[in-house]
Amino acid sequence: MIEEKKVTSEKTVLVGVITQHQDEAKSTEYLDELEFLVTTAGGNAVKRFVQKLEKPHPKTFIGTGKLEDVKAYIDSHDIGTVIFDDELSPAQLRNIEKILDTKILDRTTLILDIFAQRAETSYARTQVALAQCQYMLPRLTKLWSHLDKQKGGIGMRGPGETEIETDRRIVRDQIALLKKKLETIDKQMAVQRKNRGKMVRVALVGYTNVGKSTLMNVISKSEVFAEDKLFATLDTTVRKVVIKNIPFLMTDTVGFIRKLPTQLVESFKSTLDEVREADLLLHVVDISHPTFEDHINSVNVILEEIESANKPTLMVFNKIDSYKHDTIDDDDLVTEKTEKHFTLDELKNSWMSKIDDECVFISALNKDNMEDFKEKVFDMVREIHTKRFPYNNYLYSEYDQDGNKI
Structure with missing residues (x-):
């Protein structure tokens, strides 16, 4: 008798902020969309952490106290991935990883990962690979210092697997090659459109x-x-x-x-x-x-x-x-x-x-x-x-x- 393997979704935690430019309703809506992105990528969002700030913290996106709350939760619930609802700077990424000591993704990485899954043709795969390399380039320090934590899963598809141990020069060369390949395909597509x-x-x-x-x-x-x-x-x-x-x-x-x-x-x-x-x-x-x-x-x-x-x-x-x-009762004279x-x-x-x-x-x-x-x-x-x-x-x-x- 062949035993069936159960496919379990990768458990993730979502992190967002409420700011002067993003009220609570908007923050909830963005996190709902982020959760849909996680589901599309094959993950399972099990918890959300939201903090009210004037603006995202320049060093850690959210306050260090809130980050400690996140760490306590992921340690006690065996969470492997924390996803932030905005693009993190390379410095924020490094600082957050030092505190949480786990895989950190942001909204951009997640979208790039979904694109890597969905790319069917050589053209689409080349476009996604270029975007991933361009995003990876300023973040190579983070990749170099955390090789032991790269265990695959969401955010780890595409060139991240093969280019993770390369230096900036090799990634720049890769970007140049991909751009050249896209230029060739662009010319072919321009001819197709003309035809x-x-x-x-x-x-x-x-x-x-x-x-x-x-x-x-x-x-x-x-x-x-x-x-x-x-x-x-x-x-x-x-x-x-x-x-x-x-x-x-x-x-x-x-x-x-x-x-x-x-x-x-x-x-x-x-x-x-x-x-x-x-x-x-x-x-x-x-x-x-x-x-x-x-x-x-x-x-x-x-x-x-x-x-x-x-x-x-x-x-x-x-x-x-x-x-x-939504319906309003006839006798409701308050609701606008x-x-x-x-x-x-x-x-x-x-x-x-x-x-x-x-x-x-x-x-x-x-x-x-x-x-x-x-x-x-x-x-x-x-x-x-x-x-x-x-x-x-x-x-x-x-x-x-x-x-x-x-």
Whole structure:
């Protein structure tokens, strides 16, 4: 009889702060997201530690007293990993490790680790390896002095395993090689984009895990990998789509996230080029998320960074099947009605007036309102198409070239 091995998740502790720029509600929300990241990476967050500070401590992120509380907990509960909800400086990392004497990760390392897991193609793996090496370079002192604590698991995938005992010069050489490799691939991808001709390009953008890949599968009738986890899609997927009688190219891109590591923005430059070169953006939003407006703002910040914020954009509010709102009793005269109390219809009217009706509310999973979605996409693509191909007027008529009604 073969004995089955039980796979146990790596137990982790999360650490966050409440500051003048990040109140308690925001801190809780960020830690919820960090916990989802830990789950995606294959870990299990068993405890949270939060401290109120004017700003993160420059030497230890949180106060040494709170760090001692963390140490007491991890020692008594056999915790192998402590994860901080912000990027730690090399000095903070070293100081914290001296006190806690265990594996320390920050939000950036965790995201890079998930990317290392998710990278399927050579291109994606090269992008992630470059980001990891760039992040590792100033932290080599920490890696050198703690070789005995590197036991694998979350945050230890990718080049960290092979480059951990190298010096700065070798890592710099590795970065140079990876950049050269990416330049070669970037040129190949630029040629591919050029070879697509003058077809209208539509890019799906949005926060991670909002349903972009599911929507891509529905609209293009393809099988793009989709999963209820963060960063399920890393590799850019391009599909030809035809709505009515107009063909166009649709691109599914990597999801964005708050506090996205700058190394990743740089490494995924070519992936983001698909967004830069798109004629139309479909900004997909998970309307069932309680802070979806923050997600919208986070995506808009990154679009500004890559100079793509002013492109024609259709806001696609997805997951209407999961939307819930708080109710107020008729006799409640105290509670102020805010957007969290809006019904779906009230939310629709609110957003339609905000952005001049350039939005649509759908459920890609249940295929609700997909005809309305297709109609809006068709109208926006047609407008771009008519400017690009002014002589193909039959494309925009109700009749085809032979006079048959479409």
